[in-house]
Amino acid sequence: KNQVEQSPQSLIILEGKNCTLQCNYTVSPFSNLRWYKQDTGRGPVSLTIMTFSENTKSNGRYTATLDADTKQSSLHITASQLSDSASYICVVSHAAGNNRKLIWGLGTSLAVNP
Amino acid sequence: SQTIHQWPATLVQPVGSPLSLECTVEGTSNPNLYWYRQAAGRGLQLLFYSVGIGQISSEVPQNLSASRPQDRQFILSSKKLLLSDSGFYLCAWGGIGGEQYFGPGTRLTVT
DSSP states (O other), rough: OOOEEOOOSSSEETTTTOHHHHEEEHHHHHSEEEEEEEEETTTOEEEEEEETTTOEETTTTTEHHHHHTTEEEEEESOOOOOOGOEEEEEEEEEEETEEEEEEEEEEOOEEOOO | OEEEEOOOOOEEOOOOOOOEEEEEEEOOSSSSEEEEOOOSSSEEEEEEEEEEEEEEEEEEEEEOOOEEEETEEEEESSSSSGGOOOOOEEEEOOOOTTTTOOOOOOOEEEE
């Protein structure tokens, strides 16, 4: 079964600290993996997208890693800010011929406190 | 640049009433369009996608329907709402398996 599991479910950190969010997937065949940030009551916004051959990608203070062998990804946030408080969702694109679908994780809810 | 609009932003409807949510995209032509629902504590669930005018694919059997009367307009409808239709409805545009860009969403509460 194609699944995307994220951990932790929720996380509270202090402003300025770093944190790492995890994503494990069982999607096969794999096309790409994305991380989205979703503010409360808003639509998701893409942070990074990685294909099979990429093992790291950065977007400002956000750095995503991908290990296609172990089917794991992480999102590292450096020097967190209050505006980083949001849900972070891992999404894997399932590539089956011409019918590509996105398999969505449930997200990690991050709260950055002053 | 491309922008995507959804309205209304919030909606409270009684059980059994009809529903119409609208999504429009600007700044691109012939986009792939998507309707998602995000229920509390659940991940995003793809409801419908469209690759062109009048072309609708349904992902999950349900009480909802979708239509694409114009290239950049996508409508989500229901004839009779159920309590289980409550959720956060998101419209997106993009490519199948490619990047998707989301609208601001509509919070629907069925009472």
